[in-house]
Amino acid sequence: MPTAVSPKLVSDKSTYAQDSDTQQPNHRLMVELRSTAKTYLNGHNALLDVNLAVKQGEFLFITGPSGSGKSTLLKLLYGEELPTQGEVIVDGCDVACLRGDRLSLFRRRIGIVFQDYKLIPQRTVAENVTVVLQAQGYTRKEIQRRLEPTLKLVGLLNKADCFPEKLSGGEQQRVSIARAIIATPPLLLADEPTGNLDPDNSWQIMQIFQKLNSFGATVIVTTHDEQLVRRCGHRVVQVHNGRLHQITE
Numbered sequence: 001m002p003t004a005v006s007p008k009l010v011s012d013k014s015t016y017a018q019d020s021d022t023q024q025p026n027h028r029l030m031v032e033l034r035s036t037a038k039t040y041l042n043g044h045n046a047l048l049d050v051n052l053a054v055k056q057g058e059f060l061f062i063t064g065p066s067g068s069g070k071s072t073l074l075k076l077l078y079g080e081e082l083p084t085q086g087e088v089i090v091d092g093c094d095v096a097c098l099r100g101d102r103l104s105l106f107r108r109r110i111g112i113v114f115q116d117y118k119l120i121p122q123r124t125v126a127e128n129v130t131v132v133l134q135a136q137g138y139t140r141k142e143i144q145r146r147l148e149p150t151l152k153l154v155g156l157l158n159k160a161d162c163f164p165e166k167l168s169g170g171e172q173q174r175v176s177i178a179r180a181i182i183a184t185p186p187l188l189l190a191d192e193p194t195g196n197l198d199p200d201n202s203w204q205i206m207q208i209f210q211k212l213n214s215f216g217a218t219v220i221v222t223t224h225d226e227q228l229v230r231r232c233g234h235r236v237v238q239v240h241n242g243r244l245h246q247i248t249e
């Protein structure tokens with residue numbers, strides 16, 4: 001059963017931290033890849049001997065050219081793909097060992113944002129944001145209590161009843177972020193979240209991620225946008241031909 005949370009939810013730093021279980025000491029690792037490799041069934045080596053440690057509460061950018069393995073790395077973190085060598089430890093769990101209900105419960109602790117938003121066209125903003133909570137058995141009252149502060153955080157309180165086709169690309173991406181964070185996950189993964197957006201909208205999205213990070217969430221973002229990465233000033237790693245290079249500490 002979902003846990004009860006404060007009505008202030010994500011608009012309040014301490015509440016996010018409390019609800020998302022992010023108040024443990026920040027030397028704890030949220031993500032650890034140990035000698036991890038991924039070879040797809042067609043024989044393509046997408047990742048080779050990757051070692052990466054991300055502390056709880058960190059903000060990390062993953063950059064690299066198209067096809068270098070960035071999405072594959074994120075997919076390993078949420079169990080969409082399994083490593084062919086090495087280990088993937090996320091939030092204390094060896095992802096490769098999770099199956100069925102345990103994998104589903106594990107994924108509830110990860111918010112995921114994609115480049116192409118993945119909104120349901122026939123559903124309103126509010127419905128898109130809450131659909132997962134409904135499926136997870138949250139009460140109507142609890143869903144309502146989470147919805148307003150979440151929409152407020154992404155600046156969409158006045159668009160709750162709109163359908164996605166009436167929204168700009170930046171607004172649609174903010175809906176997808178609201179959907180990813182409404183359950184206050186301690187880990188947020190974003191795969192090229194600004195790939196379809198102009199610089200102003202991209203910056204707005206980054207500011208939302210930075211705010212969530214300041215609330216205690218661990219945030220990992222893949223991007224091609226070097227300018228955005230420099231502007232944010234967080235740690236950067238680069239994937240090149242499946243190998244990981246540390247760019248900044």
Ligand SMILES: Nc1ncnc2c1ncn2[C@@H]1O[C@H](COP(=O)(O)OP(=O)(O)OP(=O)(O)O)[C@@H](O)[C@H]1O
Nearest residue numbers: 040041042044046065066067068069070071072073
């Ligand atoms: N399911 C799959 N089967 C076979 N090969 C795959 C599969 N998914 C990805 N690849 C290959 O693995 C490599 C890494 O792909 P990945 O999507 O991780 O790269 P990326 O860095 O995220 O690229 P982009 O920036 O264009 O999204 C690519 O060469 C890709 O063609």
